[in-house]
Amino acid sequence: MAFDFDFDLLRELTEASGVPGYEDRVRDRVRTVFDGAVDEVRTDEMGNVIGTVEGSGDYEVAVAAHMDEIGFMVKHVTDDGFLKVDALGGWDPRVLRAQRVRVHTQQGDLTGVIGSVPPHTLSEEEREKDDAVEDVVIDLGREPEAVEEVVSVGDLVTMEQSTVKMGDTVTGKALDDRVCLFAMLESARELEDPEATVHFCATVQEEVGLRGAQALGVDVDPDLAIALDVTIASDTAGVAEDKQVTRLGDGAAVKLKDGSVITNPKVTRRLRDVAEAEGIEHQLEVLPSGGTDTAAFQKANGAKPVGAVSIPTRYLHTVTETAHGDDIRSTIDLLTAFLASEDGGHDYSL
Known part of the structure; x- marks a missing residue:
């Protein structure tokens, strides 16, 4: 049952390029899926996409997941035709050496590589030096004149990887x-005749400070918000159990806290109750640091009850992020069951 979902759509979404503020390609695909699944689709001035399923009652729920990925923006082209970049989002520079990238120019996408000096030529001091994003140099395999013709400051860079x-x-x-x-998106396609009106929100610029969700929380102003994001699954060799946060294959993770939010205890309890009633595999998440759109919705337009469901993922912020198929399915099922049973009658006040 590990792949009981539309893998082709997942592959399209993950392989698409979309750094913070430039989520266009992902946004286009999201709108296409929404067109056949919701009652209304709109895009705001920041680029957030909202697909609304009208309910039979007056209660409104927002569900948020962000479209952007971490990447880079070109800040300088050297006289030798190499690119220097500025980070868009939080990179661990250790994972960047010798990676293949895609540079998005006005004339189309170019393949490049992040250079790495062979260890044979490094001094002892150079070998001990910590990697830094500011030291990243991208090689396009072209003469300087050819690079200058096609690459400009402000062009975007994403990692090149298949799913x-x-x-x-x-x-x-x-x-x-x-x-x-x-x-x-799968939940939006599967949800039928809800009592609550549900705003499915594909947000922008989460990786640079939850910016899209902050604005959207004011515009949508829901009675309840549920955010979806990945969470750490360091269930690998050499990591102590208390540092693993979640484990692959143990189900959707119901968030209790992260570095930006403490979720509403009553919302969390109901998510757990729904999972138990429906026989949906789930686990609890206590994430020491890091933030999600949950926090933006909690206080964007006054105090709001919020909850969050996370998909356990290994190797976050690398090109080999890894999630279990059953956890993906459990997350779809939990979100859909929760929304289907939300009628506005649950008291989330504390």
Whole structure:
């Protein structure tokens, strides 16, 4: 049952390029899916996409998952034709050496590589130096004049990677947060005749400070908000159990806290109750640091009850992010069951 969902759509979403503020390609695909699944689709001035399913009652719920992925913006082209970049989102520079990238220019996409000096030529001091994003140099394999003709300051850079099945898991780039975006879209397609009006929100610029959700929380102003994002699954060799946060294959993760939010205890309890009643595999998430759109919705337009469901993911913020197929399915099922049973009659006041 590990791949009981539309893998082709998941692959399209994750392989698409869309750094913060430039989510166009992902946004186009989201709108296409929404067109056949919701009652109304709109895009705001920041680029957030809202697909609304009208309910029979007055209660309104917002569900959020972000479209953007971490990447880079070109800040300088050297006289030798190499590119220097500025980070868009939080990179661990250790994973960047010798990676293949895609540079998005006005004349089309170019393949490049992040250079790495062979260890044979490094001094002892150079070998001990910590990697830094500011040291990244991108090689396009072209003469300087050819690079200057096609690349400009402000062009965008994303990692080049395919998304594939690996055993019971899916691995590739940008599962953060496209795997949750996918789960939200699948829920929108599966939800039938809800009592609550549901605004499915594909947000922008999460990786640079939850900016899209902050604005959207004011515009949509829901009675309840549920955010979807990936979470750490460091269930690998050499990591102590208390540092693992979640485990692949143990189900959708119901968030209790992260570095930006403490979820509403009553919302969390109801998510757990729904999962138990429906026999949906789930686990609890206590994430020491990091933030999600949940926090933006909690206080964007006054105090709001919020909850969050996460998909456990290994190797976050790399090109080999990995999630378990059953956890993806559990997240879709939990979100859909929760929304189907939300009638506005639950008291989330504390």
